Amino acid sequence: MIRKCKEHGYFRGESCPDCGDEGRYVLDDDREERLGRFISGALRHFPEDVGIEMDPQGWVELNQLCDVMKKRYKWGTMERLISLVESDRKGRYEIDDDFIRARYGHSVEVDLISEYPENDLSYLYYGVSQEEADMLLDNGIYPIRQCYVHLSTSFDKAKEAASVHTDNPVILEVDAETAQQDGVDIVTVNDDIVLARGIPPEYISVVEESGE
The missing domain is CATH 3.20.170.30 (ADP-ribosylation fold)
Structure with missing residues (x-):
């Protein structure tokens, strides 16, 4: 379940991990899973099949993705899309202004080597x-x-x-x-x-x- 704390933003679970507040309901477990599968497929595997355009670095327009999502899920909203990204503990996605992309896990060809910092671990x-x-x-x-x-x-x-x-x-x-x-x-x-x-x-x- 995704909820939103007034002070600390979106989180997954029954209470905010930072302050314990129960927050405001945003998305239940079933819809979270369904929306997560759709976003993963759209941003990692088949953007053209769902009708979105992806640039060489994997970015797609946030509004375009949201519009496509709403056609499939009547309950899909921009807030629920953003909540899925911001509450994800694994950091699967990132939003930059009006664009969104998956950080990793692509089966479609994208150039990520030029986008991220060089590894500094031995x-x-x-x-x-x-x-x-x-x-x-x-x-x-x-x-x-x-x-x-x-x-x-x-x-x-x-x-x-x-x-x-x-x-x-x-x-x-x-x-x-x-x-x-x-x-x-x-x-x-x-x-x-x-x-x-x-x-x-x-x-x-x-x-x-x-x-x-």
């Missing part, structure tokens, strides 16, 4: 299944269904992400500092996610436990 992490590990160590990490490889900024975040797909993930460590010195572009999207077009195998090793 090491990054990537969780995979036991079956995938040897193949990636030999061949490198490259996107399959998305435009970019999504690396994690910590061992724990990589394990959390990989655990959605496999019960016993292998965590790979990427020597990002050396890779970037050698010309591999790696950019920071948010506190948890870093993007690259691909990571060659010479920069990858296996991490057995957190902190090694």
Whole structure:
């Protein structure tokens, strides 16, 4: 559920995490999920299919997206769209003046490397299944269904992400500092996610436990 605190803005849950106020109702769980799926599809996977125009960096006009959304969901409003973005703990989307885009997760071709700051962490992490590990160590990490490889900024975040797909993930460590010195572009999207077009195998090793 999304609600709005007068002092701290939109939040998800029963009460404002900053002050405990219950806030004003904006969106229930079912509509939040439905609207979230639509926005994800429109901004990451099939903008043309829903009738919106996307620029090379993934930006679309906020009003255009809202108009398309209202045709599908009569209850869709600009406030509910903005509340979905501003309350998202994972920082999936961003709004800049009259434009909106997904920060990551695109299957349509977009140029994000030039849009975000260069990664400043020496090491990054990537969780995979036991079956995938040897193949990636030999061949490198490259996107399959998305435009970019999504690396994690910590061992724990990589394990959390990989655990959605496999019960016993292998965590790979990427020597990002050396890779970037050698010309591999790696950019920071948010506190948890870093993007690259691909990571060659010479920069990858296996991490057995957190902190090694």
